[in-house]
Amino acid sequence: PKRGEFLYEGKAKKIYATDDPGVLWMYYKDDATAFDGAKKGVIPHKGIMNNRVTNLLFRLLEKNGIETHLLEEIDERNVLVKKLxxxxxxxxxxxxxxxxxxxxxxxxxxxxxxxxxxxxxxxxxxxxxxxxxxxxxxxxxxxxxxxxxxxxxxxxxxxxxxxxxxxxxxxxxxxxxxxxxxxxxxxxxxxxxxxxxxxxxxxxxxxxxxxxxxxxxxxxxxxxxxxxxxxxxxxxxxx
Ligand code: C5P
Known part of the structure; x- marks a missing residue:
């Protein structure tokens, strides 16, 4: 799928639509927040590291019979997920x-x-x-x-x-x-x-x-x- 319309920006990720209505595009940012957004900063490469950790853990969970939204890692910061x-x-x-x-x-x-x-x-x-x-x-x-x-x-x-x-x-x-x-x-x-x-x-x-x-x-x-x-x-x- 191709990245489509920007939908939503959270504290750590941005979400986009794709040309498939059942699939979302997630982009992991380096922004770090704490205390409900009162403390803000950046942790260099955090988006890359969190994308990597999440995808590996989600694959481990899938291997153990637990369904996750993970579809496909596009690159180090971007991943395709099932729309939930x-x-x-x-x-x-x-x-x-x-x-x-x-x-x-x-x-x-x-x-x-x-x-x-x-x-x-x-x-x-x-x-x-x-x-x-x-x-x-x-x-x-x-x-x-x-x-x-x-x-x-x-x-x-x-x-x-x-x-x-x-x-x-x-x-x-x-x-x-x-x-x-x-x-x-x-x-x-x-x-x-x-x-x-x-x-x-x-x-x-x-x-x-x-x-x-x-x-x-x-x-x-x-x-x-x-x-x-x-x-x-x-x-x-x-x-
Ligand atoms: O702050 P608290 O001790 O309740 O957090 C418990 C765990 O849940 C921590 O690992 C924290 O990072 C995580 N958490 C989170 N998002 C929240 C609240 C807690 O990831 N909104």
Whole structure:
């Protein structure tokens, strides 16, 4: 397909139509934002690295029977994806205490959890993505009970694949955010899974290899993202 009309610009990507109504064109930017857009910057080559990481992880998930929107990597910043009817509810998967969970419950970052925690957030920039529960999502008409249940099941399946995969490359998958959409009655994984949307800690040094380096002014963002690319490619290059 050919790139068509510009449709939408998000914080990290631009979306275009193509000559196929079922296919969208996604362009990954280097722009970095945090705290609901209050902090802005650029991480050089971030778009290239996030496109690469997402596509490799999505192929790994597809190989494990989890449908994603990925169709075809065009080049280092551009990818073709299935057009989904996006559900405005994000699901966060937590394997360890960090970030807003640490803050909200007064827990120390890094504390191990006895199980996996799933949380729903309403995707709304002006409101800063507030945390919600199933009742909010259902009553507001954002998703049906069945869709929410399917999202939870898929999130746990994805975690069963990603947690051991990251462990095998020496990384603790602390937490991450997923977005799903509807396609022909199915619930399909969309958006991205990258150092922008995950907390990734080196298993040995506990060094942060994710967007917290930008949020917390730790520096060496590009190097950290590159390290993630390098380790994932080392394992999945042929995929
Ligand atoms: O901020 P919080 O601790 O709730 O974030 C949990 C995880 O979800 C982090 O890995 C963060 O990068 C990701 N996240 C995201 N997009 C959001 C909110 C959180 O990628 N809008």
């Amino acid at each position: 009817d996006m559900i405005p509810v994000e699901i966060v998967v937590r394997n360890r205490v960090a970030g807003s969970l640490a803050k909200r419950l007064g827990l120390e970052e890094g504390t191990e959890l006895k199980g996996t925690i799933l949380e729903f957030y309403y995707k709304n920039d002006e409101l800063g993505d507030p945390m919600i529960n199933e009742y909010h999502a259902e009553v507001m008409g954002w998703a049906t009970r069945e869709e929410l249940k399917a999202m939870q099941e898929k999130a746990l399946e994805i975690n069963e694949v990603l947690l051991p995969f990251f462990d095998s490359i020496g990384i603790i998958l602390v937490d991450y955010k997923l977005e799903f959409g509807r396609l022909d009655g199915r619930i399909v994984l969309g958006d991205e899974i990258s150092p922008d949307t995950c907390r990734l800690w080196d298993k040995v040094s506990l060094e942060k290899l994710d967007k917290d380096r930008f949020r917390r002014d730790l520096g060496k963002e590009e190097e950290a993202y590159m390290e993630v690319v390098r380790r994932i490619e080392g394992k999945l290059a042929g995929l």
